[in-house]
Amino acid sequence: MTAIIDQAPAHKIRRHNPRPRLRWAVSDALVLVGRGMRHTIRNLDALFMSVFLPIMLLVLFVYVFGGAIEVGTEYINYVVPGIILLCAGFGAAVTAVNVTNDMATGVIDRFRTLPIANWIVVFGHVVASMARNLFATGLVISLALVMGFRPTGSVLDWLGAVGVIALFILTMTWVSVMFGLIAKSPDAASGFTFFILFLPYVSSAFVPTDTMPSVLHGFAEHQPITPIIETVRGLLMGTPIGNNAWLAVAWCVGILVIVVPVSGQLFRRRTSR
Amino acid sequence: MTESPPAIEASGLRKSFGKTEVLKGVDLVVERGAVLALLGPNGAGKTTAVRILSTLLPADGGVATVGGHDVSRAPNEVRSVVGIAGQYATVDEILTGHENLVMIGRLYHLGKSAARQRADELLEQFDLVEAGKRPVKTYSGGMRRRLDLAASLIAKPPIIFLDEPTTGLDPRSRQSMWNVIRELVESGITLLLTTQYLEEADQLADRVAVIDHGRIIAEGTPADLKSTIGNERLELEFAGSAELTAAAGVIGVDTIRRHEPDTKLSLAVDGPDDVRQILTALDAAGVKVADLALLKPTLDDVFFSLTGTIQDDAEGNAA
Structure with a gap:
């Protein structure tokens, strides 16, 4: 009946009950995704930031700066892919705040006492982030079309572009999850979102990188956002893609391969004290 | 069971x-x-x-x-x-x-x-x-x-x-x-x-x-x-430490706990009869009580009677 407690951490020896695990995991995940969606709708700040901020930026860049920026084509056609990624990246970064909130308050303790796999809590945030940001992306594209964005891509190109954007959102979401697990307070986590917000500025999102000073140019050329933007731009506008598509996918997959297991480890560490 | x-x-x-x-x-x-x-x-x-x-x-x-x-x-x-x-x-x-x-x-x-x-x-x-x-x-x-x-x-x-x-x-x-x-x-x-x-x-x-x-x-x-601690605690305040020492002598020191300013005593009592007895004894010995209060025992009192030391953690007080 009793046994000596050894050093084995509890998480290594849980979930050996004969429940139809997969079925419950799907049902649990749906419940937690529903929670994430409710958070998005209730949390007006986050919704405003991830939907309206990119729209405002779109208007700002096209109508205020656009007239003065010479990129060899209609500026709106150049800048929209950049705005889409800015929007997606920033929206995904909000996930960091949500994850920190769960960890810093007692909410995670409640989930841990439930008969669910703990990682589903994080999964709920990831899926909600995907849904939120794909929605925001759709909104930005629709508005851009109204404002005169004239993409030339075929249906297949569009599918490819949406795929790359979705992969980018997934990557940024997981990076955000990792930061959310590192941050001790929601304030610290929201600081991270600003870092993400500025990353696209030092890329080919708004101006071609060869217009930048050499140091910045080097960074902008080799940071992951540039090949992703060039890929989306190429697919939608028919500009040359070159090896950018492979680079974009490699960056995203490479980051995911590191960040997902690290997040798993951080999650286990934070939930065992 | x-x-x-x-x-x-x-x-x-x-x-x-x-x-x-x-x-x-x-x-x-x-x-x-x-x-x-x-x-x-x-x-x-x-x-x-x-x-x-x-x-x-x-x-x-x-x-x-x-x-x-x-x-x-x-x-x-x-x-x-x-x-x-x-x-x-x-x-x-x-x-x-x-x-x-x-x-x-x-x-x-x-x-x-x-x-x-x-x-x-x-x-x-x-x-x-x-x-x-x-x-x-x-x-x-x-x-x-x-x-x-x-x-x-x-x-x-x-x-x-x-x-x-x-x-x-x-x-x-x-x-x-x-x-x-x-x-x-x-x-x-x-x-x-x-x-x-x-x-x-x-x-x-x-x-x-x-x-x-x-x-x-x-x-x-x-x-x-x-x-071990009594149902209630009687807290007595005196004009000075001389009166306090006198009072301690009258009551018997074993259940007494001295407070920081050397003018207060608190002790376990069991109902009004106890209080009356103590006050009568003090009165008979001519020790004047400046103030008194009957308090519900707190966690502090539990610790005092169990360990003999007053907790350094002030938050242990009952509200």
């Missing part, structure tokens, strides 16, 4: 955080249907003990079974028989009270309509029907605690852990929380609650274990505990 094993049984629980040894070998037994209060000041190790027993934290050493299941070997089985409500309400701020309960019910795999029904029942039981429609962030501290307790009861667990259920609540919310807990206890659950308030332990528990610096220093019924 009966042949069945105790609901909660722990022996030699140890836990350190870095170099700080929080639990130094804690032994506890709670029989089925009983209520044990784990009484101690901040930092005594109460929350750590509860987190270990509820599988939220692995112990460094020792043995613990809850509902007959080993907490480290069979955490899932333990979780299926316990409900936990913490001192930090573990409910989602952004969701409404009702949504919180339905979500948790569904994660217990009750099914959609059963989860809704259970949520309605619990909101009714905890007087939160109206509040259930509002987001939790609009709730008062007392409402949050009640919702948190409701959340821990969704799967009707036979064993409940309550970590400082009334810390930080105003007296009225405390009373209503006590009533809710009493009803629960009447329904036959086993309860382990932690508290800093002697009065709370006295009001709710069958047995009290006093924890201090990671060790259980006393264990018994509330009556046992009170018999």
